[in-house]
Amino acid sequence: MSIDFKKSNPIYVQIAYQIHDKVLLGEYPEETKILSIREQAIKFEVNPNTVQRSYELLQQQELIYTKRGLGYFISPGAKEKIKILRKERFIALELPVIFKNMLLLDMNEADLIRYLEDYKKTIKQKNA
């Protein structure tokens, strides 16, 4: 069995994820105009064709759309769509890693729930 320790994503996917994050964090509300391909390329110091691919991916995911001659905008309902996409990814890729470690370390569901409750409490305290 081989384990990938550093199975990172290609740059164009990472850029798309960064835009996902900004939508989730509320930095990019619906109908916000986002940076042009060129501006984004300059910001990240990458090839404009790479950003082109990121934007194609985002368009495919129906998260952004173009207005002719005006640029790229965040689609209505983008936040909800990203949550669904992220959830699928979390369940498929991140949860198995957590489960595997739980089995290795003899942890059960009750442990998990306890830590989750602790975590929720700290978050609440931070926000209070």
Place this chain on the structure above:
Amino acid sequence: MITLQNFSYSYKKERPIYQDLDLELPPGKVYGLFGKNGEGKSTLLKNMVGLLYPTKGVIKVGNAIPKERKPSFLADVFMIPEEVYIPSISPMSFVRTYGALYPKFSFDHFCEYQDKLDVPETKNLKNLSFGQQKKFYIAFALACNTSVVLMDEPTNGLDIPSKSQFRKLIAATMRDDKIYIISTHQVRDLDMLLDHILIVNRGELLLNSSVGVITEQLAFNFYPQRQEHATVIWQEEVVGGYAVVEQNMQETETPLNLEQLFNTSVMAPDKLKEALLSSKTTVL
């Protein structure tokens, strides 16, 4: 488009640098040219601008033949050598004198780029350090807005913030009708800017492939143990495990690792070619 047909070049008859090389470089791309020291990267660039003449074969840049050195050709191509030669004059005299040779030269662009690269003001260019002179030259070169820009180790001598600014300038000035060729050893300086990789070794083109095809066909992975399966193309021991270049069997892609790619092209050229040839969207 830059086209090479049967291109051969040798400094000494008995030791050819290039032999019967065919190559087509369409516009709209940033090409990365890699090779070990003395393998002919600069020689290739110099042949493309007419500083050297092919021993055999033809080079065409657009419709022009560099060797003829026609003014219309020279006005639309710029080469930034590794070590720039700067005369002992003021920046303004330099810009006025040499800018006049390039019809698309923009003084506004020059000021903007010079500002971004943080070139200090001076009465005489000779007072600038090597790195500052190079930055001045890069600002000037990009402001000439030529269709072809050949850069030989452009980031050598640049400080850390300037390298970042240089990358921004490349991203900002690249256009669909331009060709940028960057020859470099600094694989980590420019890897995210490149569209296409060219690797030369012993006069041969070991690799001529778009980054898209490379990342679709190859996976750059790291494993704690040595890998023995048939899809491995090349692996080497690194701190903590093995850096492995293998055929990409997944739908997803891994980021390009230029250092690994370069080593693979030198150490396992045939396996690498085979893996890339199986591409569905061959753009070789």
